[in-house]
Amino acid sequence: MLLMLLLVSSILVCYAGNLNEDFDITWGDGRGKILNNGQLLTLSLDRASGSGFQSKHEYLFGKIDMQIKLVPGNSAGTVTTYYLSSKRSTWDEIDLEFLGNLSGDPYILHTNIYTQGKGDREQQFYLWFDPTSNFHTYSILWNPQRIILSVDGTPIREFKNLEASIGVPFPKSQPMRIFSSLWNADDWATRGGLVKTDWSQAPFAASYRNFNANACVWSSGASSCSSSSSSTSRPTSKSWLTEVLDTSKQERLKWVQKNYMIYNYCIDIKRFPQGLPPECRIKL
Numbered sequence: 001m002l003l004m005l006l007l008v009s010s011i012l013v014c015y016a017g018n019l020n021e022d023f024d025i026t027w028g029d030g031r032g033k034i035l036n037n038g039q040l041l042t043l044s045l046d047r048a049s050g051s052g053f054q055s056k057h058e059y060l061f062g063k064i065d066m067q068i069k070l071v072p073g074n075s076a077g078t079v080t081t082y083y084l085s086s087k088r089s090t091w092d093e094i095d096l097e098f099l100g101n102l103s104g105d106p107y108i109l110h111t112n113i114y115t116q117g118k119g120d121r122e123q124q125f126y127l128w129f130d131p132t133s134n135f136h137t138y139s140i141l142w143n144p145q146r147i148i149l150s151v152d153g154t155p156i157r158e159f160k161n162l163e164a165s166i167g168v169p170f171p172k173s174q175p176m177r178i179f180s181s182l183w184n185a186d187d188w189a190t191r192g193g194l195v196k197t198d199w200s201q202a203p204f205a206a207s208y209r210n211f212n213a214n215a216c217v218w219s220s221g222a223s224s225c226s227s228s229s230s231s232t233s234r235p236t237s238k239s240w241l242t243e244v245l246d247t248s249k250q251e252r253l254k255w256v257q258k259n260y261m262i263y264n265y266c267i268d269i270k271r272f273p274q275g276l277p278p279e280c281r282i283k284l
Contacts (some may be wrong), residue, residue, distance in 0.1 A: 022179075022211055023053045031203075041208040043182040045071075045078060046234060047199045052181030057211075059084070060175040060223050060275035062215020063240035065139045069207040070107060072132035075100030077186030077197030080206045084176040090172035093145060094140055098131070099189045100204075107131050108262065111149055113159050114160075115169035120278070124263040125256065135209060140226055143241050144172060155245055155253040156260075159279075168279045175218035182206050214240060 005214025018038030025032035030139055031044040043051045059276065064084070078100035085093040098107055106126040113121045113144035129136065143149040147159040161170040186197040214227035245253060257264075265271065266280035275281075 003100050019208070019211060022057070022106055023055055025051070027052050027181075039209060043080075043180065043208075045182045045184060045204040045207050046202040050181060050183035052179065052183075054180075055178035057213075058175035058218040059142075059175050059213065059215040060173075060218045061143050061225075061241070062213055063139065063141045063243075064178065064215060065137055065210070065212045066178075066208055067135040067137050067210040068131070069133075069135045070098050070131045071100060071182070071204045071206050073104045074198050074201050075107075075132075075204060076102050076190040076195040077184055078182065078204050079185040080180070080182050082180045083178075084140060084142070085114075085179055086174035086176045088174060092116070092174045092176060093119070094142065094149075094171070094176070095119075096138055096140075096149065101190060102195060109151075109156070110281070111157055113147060113171075115171055118169070120265060121159070122263060122265050123261060125156055125164070125260045126181050126262060127151065128256075134220075135207070137210070141240055141243060142171070143243060146244070148243070148245065154256060157254045158245060158253065161280075162279055166278050166282065168277075178213075180208070248282045253284075 019034050019041045020038040023034070023041065025034065028043070028049055031049060031051035032042070032053055034041050041053065043053070045051065066082060068080070068082065070080055080098040081096070081101075083093060083095040085091055093112070095110070095112040095114075097110040097112075099110055101107055106203075109125045109127055111123050111125070112119050123202060137150075137152050139148075139150040139153070141150065145161050148155050149157040149158075161172070162168045163170045163172075168231070184197055186195070187193045216223045218224075266276060269276070
């Protein structure tokens with residue numbers, strides 16, 4: 001842990017502004033676009049294909065924000081994903097997946113955390129606003145002590161580093177890229193697959209803007225946070241590196257989990273008949 005703190009105690013790199021500088025459209029045959037001189041990114045889905053993008057950089061710890069406006073109207077069967085992943089054989093991953101709905105029904109935000117290729121840590125939430133009428137900020141804070149997922153600054157989930165205390169692996173050594181996609185998953189996404197995609201509503205579209213990564217960029221086997229400042233690096237606040245939930249944010253987290261959480265793997269006894277995962281057996 002001390003070594004990790006030393007590695008990230010130097011210069012932190014912040015990227016914000018032109019999306020062309022931060023992302024590549026990776027699939028979709030033209031269905032993904034970067035518009036308005038790099039100020040807006042859109043993904044679309046039709047019967048032939050969805051689309052996706054990924055970050056040009058890999059990161060090892062950071063506070064990453066993106067404003068997203070989700071597919072409006074009848075989006076049943078569609079899934080919009082936004083996540084960090086190392087894409088290795090035993091990968092680490094931090095997932096946000098937005099499950100489409102029938103018009104008027106709330107979106108479901110599905111979250112999961114993978115460590116060394118193992119996931120099964122799902123928590124799901126209804127959003128307390130219409131995520132299709134305007135942009136909202138979805139944030140991933142990832143430091144050596146914890147992962148905090150937030151929506152418009154309100155924390156919805158915290159996953160602590162309990163590796164030393166109870167042996168649960170924590171994402172701490174594999175750099176991860178940012179990925180996003182819009183695709184058809186009507187075999188499971190809406191009401192367990194009962195509601196299918198209405199292709200008469202296609203093309204479906206999601207929009208992205210105001211990306212910001214106050215983070216450590218990983219390149220050629222080294223972290224930007226362990227090197228001296230360069231002309232392209234801007235010193236930024238290091239507060240996220242040791243950030244914890246203060247009393248106010250702890251109360252907001254409890255509010256969200258009491259009123260809007262609809263699934264929590266940590267209480268699903270039927271799913272884990274041999275016993276809940278070890279991180280669920282202690283007070284987090």
